[in-house]
Amino acid sequence: MRYSGFAVLKEALTGHRGWGPAWRDASPQNAYDFVIIGGGGHGLATAYYLAKEFRQSRIAVLEKGWIGGGNVGRNTTIIRSNYLLDGNQPFYEFSLKLWEGLEQELNYNAMVSQRGILNLIHTDAQRDAFIRRGNAMILNGADAELLSTEQIKQRYPFLNTENARFPIKGGLAQHRGGTVRHDAVAWGYARAADQQGVDIIQNCEVTGFRIENGTCIGVETSRGFIGAKKVAACVAGSSSRLMAKAEMRLPIESHVLQAFVSEGLKPLLPGVITFGAGHFYCSQSDKGGLVFGGDLDGYNSYAQRGNLPVVEDVCEGGMAIFPNLGRARLLRMWGGIMDMSMDGSPIIDRTHINGLYFNGGWCYGGFKATPASGFAYAHLLATDTPHPTATAYGFDRFATGHMIDEKGQGNQPNLH
Amino acid sequence: MIIDHPLLGPRDAAEFVYKGDASLIHRPDWQADDAAAAFHEYGYLRDNPAGLHRELWFHEQGDRSWLVVTRDTTTHEITKVELARDVARTEGRSK
Numbered sequence: 001m002r003y004s005g006f007a008v009l010k011e012a013l014t015g016h017r018g019w020g021p022a023w024r025d026a027s028p029q030n031a032y033d034f035v036i037i038g039g040g041g042h043g044l045a046t047a048y049y050l051a052k053e054f055r056q057s058r059i060a061v062l063e064k065g066w067i068g069g070g071n072v073g074r075n076t077t078i079i080r081s082n083y084l085l086d087g088n089q090p091f092y093e094f095s096l097k098l099w100e101g102l103e104q105e106l107n108y109n110a111m112v113s114q115r116g117i118l119n120l121i122h123t124d125a126q127r128d129a130f131i132r133r134g135n136a137m138i139l140n141g142a143d144a145e146l147l148s149t150e151q152i153k154q155r156y157p158f159l160n161t162e163n164a165r166f167p168i169k170g171g172l173a174q175h176r177g178g179t180v181r182h183d184a185v186a187w188g189y190a191r192a193a194d195q196q197g198v199d200i201i202q203n204c205e206v207t208g209f210r211i212e213n214g215t216c217i218g219v220e221t222s223r224g225f226i227g228a229k230k231v232a233a234c235v236a237g238s239s240s241r242l243m244a245k246a247e248m249r250l251p252i253e254s255h256v257l258q259a260f261v262s263e264g265l266k267p268l269l270p271g272v273i274t275f276g277a278g279h280f281y282c283s284q285s286d287k288g289g290l291v292f293g294g295d296l297d298g299y300n301s302y303a304q305r306g307n308l309p310v311v312e313d314v315c316e317g318g319m320a321i322f323p324n325l326g327r328a329r330l331l332r333m334w335g336g337i338m339d340m341s342m343d344g345s346p347i348i349d350r351t352h353i354n355g356l357y358f359n360g361g362w363c364y365g366g367f368k369a370t371p372a373s374g375f376a377y378a379h380l381l382a383t384d385t386p387h388p389t390a391t392a393y394g395f396d397r398f399a400t401g402h403m404i405d406e407k408g409q410g411n412q413p414n415l416h
Numbered sequence: 417m418i419i420d421h422p423l424l425g426p427r428d429a430a431e432f433v434y435k436g437d438a439s440l441i442h443r444p445d446w447q448a449d450d451a452a453a454a455f456h457e458y459g460y461l462r463d464n465p466a467g468l469h470r471e472l473w474f475h476e477q478g479d480r481s482w483l484v485v486t487r488d489t490t491t492h493e494i495t496k497v498e499l500a501r502d503v504a505r506t507e508g509r510s511k
């Protein structure tokens with residue numbers, strides 16, 4: 001059924017008996033044209049665009065748990081396209097444009113909220129770097145505005161602009177950035193993909209690949225063998241574990257990132273603020289909780305929980321610029337496992353095995369990429385050529401020296 | 417996390433800096449014919465296991481020694497801590 005104001009009204013008057021499930025609970029067929037491994041945001045978006053834009057038939061998404069149970073449901077929901085480098089900026093701007101039309105496209109309320117994002121400036125050198133970044137953004141068709149300390153004080157009077165170590169000297173704003181209801185992204189894409197005929201198969205773990213003479217012909221799963229002409233891995237923080245089953249070693253380490261949410265408060269923080277120098281970022285959810293995070297725990301981890309030193313570090317960073325945060329109680333905190341790639345940028349590419357494709361290495365910035373990642377991956381799967389905005393995301397960049405190192409941290413994934 | 421330093425005894429992991437996979441001890445020979453491929457692998461590719469992992473920790477806020485720590489990446493349990501120098505020597509390096 002199509003969601004609309006009229007449908008809501010009709011259901012309200014008839015006891016809400018007409019709502020059906022948003023997608024079918026499909027059982028696996030013997031074979032598909034495309035099998036996508038991972039029912040996160042990226043996997044579901046890939047399936048949707050593959051079916052819709054590239055008109056490919058017989059597509060399945062295999063998810064080991066339930067869809068939306070991975071990082072798509074664990075992140076701090078920030079979307080933006082304030083990147084600097086050529087390999088990245090057009091891609092993230094493409095993604096932001098897809099976000100802007102997402103709800104109409106999917107007929108689903110994902111609560112896309114362009115409340116704006118503000119990166120704070122604390123030194124003259126940082127101002128120069130942000131002016132350069134803002135210019136790169138504008139050259140790529142994105143929006144950027146440099147704000148003075150006075151303008152920031154008007155909008156965020158509670159920020160500590162006089163901090164002795166990191167006084168706030170201005171900020172780079174992207175007014176089109178913001179937040180999106182993360183679970184709704186998974187649900188919206190799942191429903192729209194299902195309507196295009198995609199089979200979404202939950203509780204189906206891929207346990208191996210069937211590879212014959214250098215060609216992948218399907219996957220072994222907890223629900224039996226499933227044949228496929230093309231197999232597309234898209235499992236976020238599990239990439240190394242999955243691809244090891246095809247005997248591949250990746251330029252990736254897995255690390256945990258924690259996030260935090262306070263008790264619900266009255267509206268206080270209209271947009272997203274980031275304090276890069278101390279590494280703290282924060283927004284206020286529609287329910288009123290302050291949602292914030294900071295650095296990685298910093299060592300390889302699959303534990304899906306964080307450790308206390310980082311909790312202390314993030315809260316200290318928050319208190320330094322946002323002192324009234326100390327009056328709010330912390331409601332909960334959690335951790336997610338992410339692929340940290342060696343240059344901090346993602347990979348969307350074919351592998352050396354025919355018919356096996358890879359999408360991963362999103363580090364802690366992959367949520368904002370969800371629509372473009374899905375679109376670009378679908379493009380690659382359908383046409384065997386990279387999407388124009390994703391040509392730089394190949395495996396070979398590490399061998400050829402064409403890294404896309406936004407942060408300039410080299411091959412130290414825990415620093416990106 | 418507590419790291420049981422072989423010389424200094426148990427120390428809080430916050431005193432250390434994480435430096436990655438312990439395989440980084442074995443720098444490839446830059447004059448070998450396959451040096452470019454070997455350095456690509458050395459610099460960028462990782463096993464990244466879920467389970468036991470041997471890794472380098474640098475005691476930056478302590479005695480500045482490098483340690484090889486064997487840790488389970490699914491539980492954070494540390495089962496072995498060695499001086500990186502000793503590991504390199506037993507694995508055939510002279511210095």
Ligand SMILES: Cc1cc2nc3c(=O)[nH]c(=O)nc-3n(C[C@H](O)[C@H](O)[C@H](O)COP(=O)(O)OP(=O)(O)OC[C@H]3O[C@@H](n4cnc5c(N)ncnc54)[C@H](O)[C@@H]3O)c2cc1C
Pocket residue numbers: 037038039040041042043062063064065066067068069070071072073074075076077078079204205206207234235236237238242257258259293334335336337338362363364365366367368369
């Ligand atoms: C705490 C935190 C905060 C973050 N904040 C932001 C942010 O503010 N903005 C931003 O842009 N990004 C953010 N990110 C990063 C972002 O969440 C991820 O990069 C992105 O969600 C990953 O893509 P995904 O949604 O497809 O992953 P997931 O939702 O994790 O999807 C992968 C799926 O694959 C499944 N899977 C794994 N192995 C198998 C298998 N063998 N067989 C079948 N299925 C399998 C998993 O169960 C999972 O559902 C954050 C991440 C974390 C952890």
